Amino acid sequence: MTTPLAPDYAEVPLWTDEAPLVEPGREPLPESADAVVVGGGYCGLAAATELARRGHDAVVVDREALGWGASSRNGGMVIPELKVGPARLERRYGALGRRLFDSVNEAFDLVEQLVGEGIDCGYERTGQLYLAHHPRLVDHLRHEADEMRAAGQPAHFVPASELWSEIGSDQYFGGLVLERTGGLQPARFHQGLVARAAAAGVGLHPHTEARAIERSGSRVRVTTDRGDIDAGAVVVATNAYADRLVPALQRRVLPVGSYIIATERLDPDVAAAVNPHRRMFVDTKNFLFYWRLTADGRMVFGGRRSLAPVSIAEARDFLHASMMRIHPQLRDVAITHAWGGNVAITFDRMPQAGVLDGVHYATGCNGSGVALNTWLGARVGAWVAGDDAPPFTELRAPRIPLWSLRRAYLPVVGQWYRWRDRRP
Ligand SMILES: Cc1cc2nc3c(=O)[nH]c(=O)nc-3n(C[C@H](O)[C@H](O)[C@H](O)COP(=O)(O)OP(=O)(O)OC[C@H]3O[C@@H](n4cnc5c(N)ncnc54)[C@H](O)[C@@H]3O)c2cc1C
Structure with missing residues (x-):
């Protein structure tokens, strides 16, 4: 089936089409400055705001418009998760595991607090449904429900026979709410x-690329394409868009494309x-697929x-075909937007x-950073200002092996993951 496109179809994020990125003068x-923050997404803004609120003179620079990165391209899901549940975190990291789990819940609370303080972003707490794509995952979800409840989180398992009450699809074998x-x-x-950053007195400088960072004694010189800044501290909040500015940081993350389509309003x-x-x-x-109603x-x-x-058009056609398999009810609905980000x-x-x-x-929220990157930014800002370091600083933070060969091996790793997803 050809993807039905709306007459005004555009390859831009739905979100910035509705709410363009702010361009300060x-x-x-x-x-x-006391602190220069590189990156004007959720993480950088939260770090700079925390610093400014504690009396530090903080400046944000971003190579592009503020928010141009993943912070305006994501799915908008506020999910308090690491990739493993609370019991596995404790098995793997001992007492630190519990603090990591508490941190993601604090991150979730922070977003709700910010919304409560007046950020008008259409937020609704509607819950998540995590869906088993294969019968072999059903027990895993059942255990995860028990684990989450034992850790004090409201969660329940939904067997296949009751999934109809949660999702209009016959493609899944169980779910975790x-x-x-x-x-x-x-x-x-x-x-x-x-x-919030502007109100706290943060200096906002979009279209300003940080090109080099040099330490000299207790000061740091940040060279940008618009001049140099002599700073007391630097926070780098470039996440998947890290460049050669801090090579050791660039080698710790793999930027991987994720793509989204949006439909016209549904009946x-x-x-x-x-x-x-x-x-x-x-x-x-x-x-995985992630999907929601706006x-x-x-x-x-x-x-x-x-x-x-892949091109946006290729990703769009793949996502549309996948959505049709899951929800054939949407067959006559046109696509208005398609976009991607890292x-x-x-x-x-x-x-x-x-x-x-x-x-x-x-960095490195592995696709779940709306809450976590915001919280991590705030905690790193507070750390620079003298608070305790966030628990994530206690992890080993490994580099990506064979980073410079990544373009050669990633497609092969991808094929392996696809095979694992499809295996009977
Ligand atoms: C398609 C997609 C869907 C996602 N869906 C979800 C979701 O539903 N839920 C969820 O929790 N997470 C999701 N995420 C992840 C989430 O969006 C990110 O974790 C989060 O936005 C990262 O914020 P950030 O501020 O750390 O980085 P970003 O918002 O990416 O900002 C980094 C900024 O650094 C700037 N920069 C880089 N280098 C330099 C330099 N040298 N000088 C100056 N500036 C520089 C870039 O221009 C960029 O603006 C998704 C991500 C993508 C791409």
């Missing part, structure tokens, strides 16, 4: 963080049939087919934060 770059999950409009959330009856509780849907595959009733459907580069994958699938080559950094 061009101010001269200061010659010095996690109540503490919500959805927001990512660009509007980012706009709120920009306003309310169709929307209710497909997703009656407006859950955030995610499946159990390695190349506040105004569109379907937003995301995923990726491989680890090789997620930052780490070798051990855990976020990383710390100090590398004399600069503070936070």
Whole structure:
């Protein structure tokens, strides 16, 4: 089936089409600052705001518009998760595992607090439905429900016979409902963080590329394409868009493309049939699909087919065909937007934060960073200002093996994951 495109179909994020990125007036770059933050997404803005609120003179620079990265391209799912549940975290990391689990829940609370303080981003806490794509995953979800409840999180398992009450699809074998999950409009959330940073007195400098960082004694010189800044500290918040600025950081993350399509507004009856509780849907595959309804009733459907580069049109057609398999009810619905962005994958699938080559950094939320990158940014900002370091700094933060050969081996790794997803 050819993908039905709306007459005004555009290959731009739905979110920035609705809420364009904020372009603050061009101010001269200061010659010095207490802290320079590189990256104007959720993480960088949260770090700079925390610093400014504690009396530090903080400046954000971004090579592109503020929010141009994943912070305006994501699925808007506010999911308090690491890639493993609380019991496995404790088995793997001991007492630190519990603190890591508590951190992701604090990250979720932070987003709800920011919304409560007035960030108007259409946030709704509607819960997540995690869907078994194969019978062999059903027990895993059942155990995960028990684990989450034992850790004090509201969760329940849904057997295949009752899935109809959660999703209008016959493609899944069981589900796990996690109540503490919500959805927001990512660009509007980012706009709120920009306003908060500006109100705290942060200097905002989009279209300013940091090109070099040099330490000299207790000071750091940040060279940008618009001049140099002499700083007391630097926070690098470039996530999947890390470049050669801090080579040791670049080698700790793999930027992997993820793609999303958005439909026109659904008929309310169709929307209710497909997703009656407006859950955030995610499946159990390695190349997982994530999909949800927007506040105004569109379907937003995301995923990726491989680890090789693909065009937006190819990704769109693959996502549309996949969505039709799951929800044939949407066959007459046109696609209005398709776009992509990079997620930052780490070798051990855990976020990383710390100090590398004399600069503070936070990165690697492995596709679940709306809450976590925001929280990590705030915690790293507070750390620079004198608070304790966040628990993620206690992890080993491994490099990606054979990083410079990644373009050669990633497509092969991708094929392996696809085979694992399809195996009987
Ligand atoms: C398609 C997609 C879907 C996703 N869906 C979800 C989801 O539903 N839920 C969820 O929790 N997470 C999701 N994520 C992940 C989430 O969006 C990210 O974890 C989060 O937005 C990262 O925020 P950040 O501020 O760390 O980085 P970004 O928002 O990516 O910002 C990094 C910035 O650094 C700038 N930069 C890089 N190098 C330099 C330099 N040298 N000088 C100046 N600036 C520089 C870039 O221009 C960029 O703007 C998704 C990501 C993608 C791509």
